[in-house]
Amino acid sequence: MRLALVGNRNCGKSTLFNRLTGGNARVGNFPGVTVERKSGIVLGHEDWEIVDLPGICSLHPCSPDEAVTRDFLLSERPDVIINAADSTALERALYLTLQLTQLGIPAVLALNMSDELRAGGGSVDEGALSSVLGMPVVSVSAQLGQGLDELLEQCWKVQRCPPRQSVHAFAAVEGCLCALENIAGPAAERAGIPARFAASCLMAGDSGIISLLKLGSAESGAAERLIADAERELGHDGAEALVSSRYAAVDRLCRECVTQPEQSRADRLTHSADRLLAGSAAAIPLFACVMLGIFYLSFGLAGGFSEHVFGPALDALCAHADSAMLRFGVHPLICSLVSDGIFAGIGSVLRFLPVIFTLLFTLSLLEQCGYLARVAFIADRPFARLGMSGACIVPLLLGFGCPVPAVTAARTLPDGRERLAAAALVPFMSCSAKLPVYSLFAAAFFPRGRAFVIFALYLLGILCMVLFSSFRLRTPPDSEVPGLITELPRYRLPSLRDTLNLVHEKSIDFLRRTFTLILLASIAVWFMSSFDSRLSPVSDPAQSLLAVLGGFISPLFAPLGFGDWRVCTALIAGLLAKEAIVGTLGVLLGASGLGAVFTPCSALSFLVFVLLYTPCAAALSCIHRETGSAAKTAGTALFHLTLAWLCSAVTYMLAAWFT
Amino acid sequence: MTLDKLPNGRTGIISSVGGRGAQRLRLLELGLTPGTRVTAVRRAPLGEPVQLLARGCCFTLRNTQAERIHLEAAE
Numbered sequence: 001m002r003l004a005l006v007g008n009r010n011c012g013k014s015t016l017f018n019r020l021t022g023g024n025a026r027v028g029n030f031p032g033v034t035v036e037r038k039s040g041i042v043l044g045h046e047d048w049e050i051v052d053l054p055g056i057c058s059l060h061p062c063s064p065d066e067a068v069t070r071d072f073l074l075s076e077r078p079d080v081i082i083n084a085a086d087s088t089a090l091e092r093a094l095y096l097t098l099q100l101t102q103l104g105i106p107a108v109l110a111l112n113m114s115d116e117l118r119a120g121g122g123s124v125d126e127g128a129l130s131s132v133l134g135m136p137v138v139s140v141s142a143q144l145g146q147g148l149d150e151l152l153e154q155c156w157k158v159q160r161c162p163p164r165q166s167v168h169a170f171a172a173v174e175g176c177l178c179a180l181e182n183i184a185g186p187a188a189e190r191a192g193i194p195a196r197f198a199a200s201c202l203m204a205g206d207s208g209i210i211s212l213l214k215l216g217s218a219e220s221g222a223a224e225r226l227i228a229d230a231e232r233e234l235g236h237d238g239a240e241a242l243v244s245s246r247y248a249a250v251d252r253l254c255r256e257c258v259t260q261p262e263q264s265r266a267d268r269l270t271h272s273a274d275r276l277l278a279g280s281a282a283a284i285p286l287f288a289c290v291m292l293g294i295f296y297l298s299f300g301l302a303g304g305f306s307e308h309v310f311g312p313a314l315d316a317l318c319a320h321a322d323s324a325m326l327r328f329g330v331h332p333l334i335c336s337l338v339s340d341g342i343f344a345g346i347g348s349v350l351r352f353l354p355v356i357f358t359l360l361f362t363l364s365l366l367e368q369c370g371y372l373a374r375v376a377f378i379a380d381r382p383f384a385r386l387g388m389s390g391a392c393i394v395p396l397l398l399g400f401g402c403p404v405p406a407v408t409a410a411r412t413l414p415d416g417r418e419r420l421a422a423a424a425l426v427p428f429m430s431c432s433a434k435l436p437v438y439s440l441f442a443a444a445f446f447p448r449g450r451a452f453v454i455f456a457l458y459l460l461g462i463l464c465m466v467l468f469s470s471f472r473l474r475t476p477p478d479s480e481v482p483g484l485i486t487e488l489p490r491y492r493l494p495s496l497r498d499t500l501n502l503v504h505e506k507s508i509d510f511l512r513r514t515f516t517l518i519l520l521a522s523i524a525v526w527f528m529s530s531f532d533s534r535l536s537p538v539s540d541p542a543q544s545l546l547a548v549l550g551g552f553i554s555p556l557f558a559p560l561g562f563g564d565w566r567v568c569t570a571l572i573a574g575l576l577a578k579e580a581i582v583g584t585l586g587v588l589l590g591a592s593g594l595g596a597v598f599t600p601c602s603a604l605s606f607l608v609f610v611l612l613y614t615p616c617a618a619a620l621s622c623i624h625r626e627t628g629s630a631a632k633t634a635g636t637a638l639f640h641l642t643l644a645w646l647c648s649a650v651t652y653m654l655a656a657w658f659t
Numbered sequence: 660m661t662l663d664k665l666p667n668g669r670t671g672i673i674s675s676v677g678g679r680g681a682q683r684l685r686l687l688e689l690g691l692t693p694g695t696r697v698t699a700v701r702r703a704p705l706g707e708p709v710q711l712l713a714r715g716c717c718f719t720l721r722n723t724q725a726e727r728i729h730l731e732a733a734e
Contacts (some may be wrong), residue, residue: 058685169724239684260715274701377710
């Protein structure tokens with residue numbers, strides 16, 4: 001049996017899903033879109049699959065995520081819908097419930113957070129609600145694990161009983177819908193859409209479904225006349241009449257079956273906290289403090305752990321493996337492959353694991369307790385102008401540390417478009433691995449203006465990001481496409497179980513990417529630096545394939561001022577990890593130092609190039625995970641390379657002109 | 660008067676919802692139908708978005724969205 005979990009955002013759906021599946025989810029992508037598909041097996045029922053669908057407000061989608069939910073319900077037609085609802089926000093939830101009855105799929109209404117409702121003195125007459133809606137109603141509390149067995153029992157019972165069609169509150173609307181059902185019935189059946197839902201979409205003007213229906217001109221004409229008649233009678237237009245009618249039914253339901261709670265303690269606390277955290281002038285500096293705290297915990301503490309404990313442990317492991325291999329008489333080339341290729345390459349990414357783990361952990365806690373919604377609220381205004389929402393600020397700020405957790409954080413954004421935008425913009429944030437390059441060059445060539453040069457580089461990165469996102473804004477802001485509408489959910493204590501679940505899931509994903517793509521890239525780089533063009537091993541790096549490649553592309557960099565094979569080789573090494581640039585330059589330049597190859601002008605253009613060029617393999621791998629398209633990832637890589645080249649060339653010309 | 664001008668803490672009754680297509684439908688479906696009471700709870704420190712309370716639910720709207728909603732009277 002296949003169950004679909006449908007409900008508003010912030011109604012505790014994820015918690016419910018985790019409880020029902022015991023936290024074992026299979027995460028994939030919905031076909032054709034970059035929206036995560038979370039499915040799992042219900043505990044105790046091996047042949048029951050449950051799919052967690054993105055939260056929706058109604059069956060008329062406003063974002064790619066919401067479209068996924070609707071398309072799933074229409075095309076894959078699950079056996080039973082579990083409609084999760086926030087008991088303390090029933091009006092909005094029941095609106096969706098009434099819409100869901102139009103799909104003709106058996107459904108069970110799960111009133112989640114019923115413990116909070118009861119704590120506030122509210123109650124729901126489940127029997128009355130159930131008889132009006134024509135579907136079973138179960139009070140549950142996912143947080144406390146209550147009511148879940150009864151929920152599953154009702155799912156089993158309701159399998160073969162589609163819900164009763166709810167009758168609209170306004171007679172004119174009901175009449176119009178019945179007539180539209182008759183007109184659009186055949187077309188709806190051909191398109192595989194429930195007739196009642198099709199009628200509703202016609203009246204509401206949902207262009208997506210209307211185009212799927214492919215009505216003939218006679219049918220469309222008749223439909224338009226019917227809707228015009230109803231509009232005349234009601235004095236409202238079709239969409240308004242339909243929605244008002246549905247809400248009138250919801251109001252009646254709530255009056256008859258629900259006792260509203262007093263403002264709960266959680267609501268009062270939320271309101272008071274928001275006066276400071278969301279509405280006051282202090283909200284912004286407080287956010288800065290929270291971000292600094294996150295940075296300190298992850299890049300500072302966990303980073304320190306990584307550098308002083310985890311990293312050396314990995315190195316020691318590598319050294320042991322090395323000596324063990326030598327003792328067993330393994331060929332020195334294989335030893336080199338394992339130590340310098342595999343261990344070094346993977347090690348450079350693996351040592352990030354404590355940082356990534358800490359970051360994801362703290363971010364997940366903040367998201368669950370509701371603070372990240374406030375961040376999106378505070379930061380929205382500047383981002384709205386760039387076609388994004390305030391929620392993007394967190395991944396972008398994280399990008400200053402490392403793009404890997406930043407792109408991973410971008411995946412928690414609620415809207416598919418936003419996630420792509422944030423993932424595309426993260427590489428513009430100058431990551432911490434580039435800082436050693438900046439420091440080295442600034443100290444060598446701009447000793448008195450060191451801090452200024454580095455600061456200017458960061459600013460240039462941000463400026464490029466702003467320009468790029470303005471360029472990306474292809475639709476004018478005042479179009480029919482709905483802007484993102486967000487909510488400020490109640491503050492709640494985060495669940496440790498859910499957080500650890502999430503971090504575990506994302507860490508496994510990171511490890512999987514590391515051991516596939518990064519492994520291949522490390523071996524490739526090792527191969528190119530250990531062998532020469534005749535495929536015989538070399539000890540002098542100057543004769544390796546890598547150096548040959550560096551020499552081959554060096555003329556391309558002559559206009560930038562650094563057309564030297566050693567610099568180009570370092571840049572190629574930087575494709576695997578930006579930390580490698582300084583090391584490679586050191587090895588290849590040896591005693592002669594930077595001055596042999598750079599002048600202050602070319603140093604500046606080199607810094608601009610390093611700032612903007614293709615992000616490291618680990619970051620590209622994350623972007624690939626997010627976009628789901630190798631073409632888009634390659635495009636990103638190429639784009640940054642070209643942008644870096646152009647900006648660097650301009651920098652070199654301007655610098656040379658001014659001096 | 661439009662919703663983006665409703666002062667913090669005040670409540671208004673919606674008279675009509677402007678705009679077109681999917682944007683307008685979504686505003687209606689959030690519960691912002693004619694005759695509904697809506698309260699402007701607070702605004703972000705930078706001036707927008709505005710946090711609104713309608714039908715027992717809180718959500719936020721940008722000014723470009725809020726200005727489409729016309730109110731009868733403010734209390």
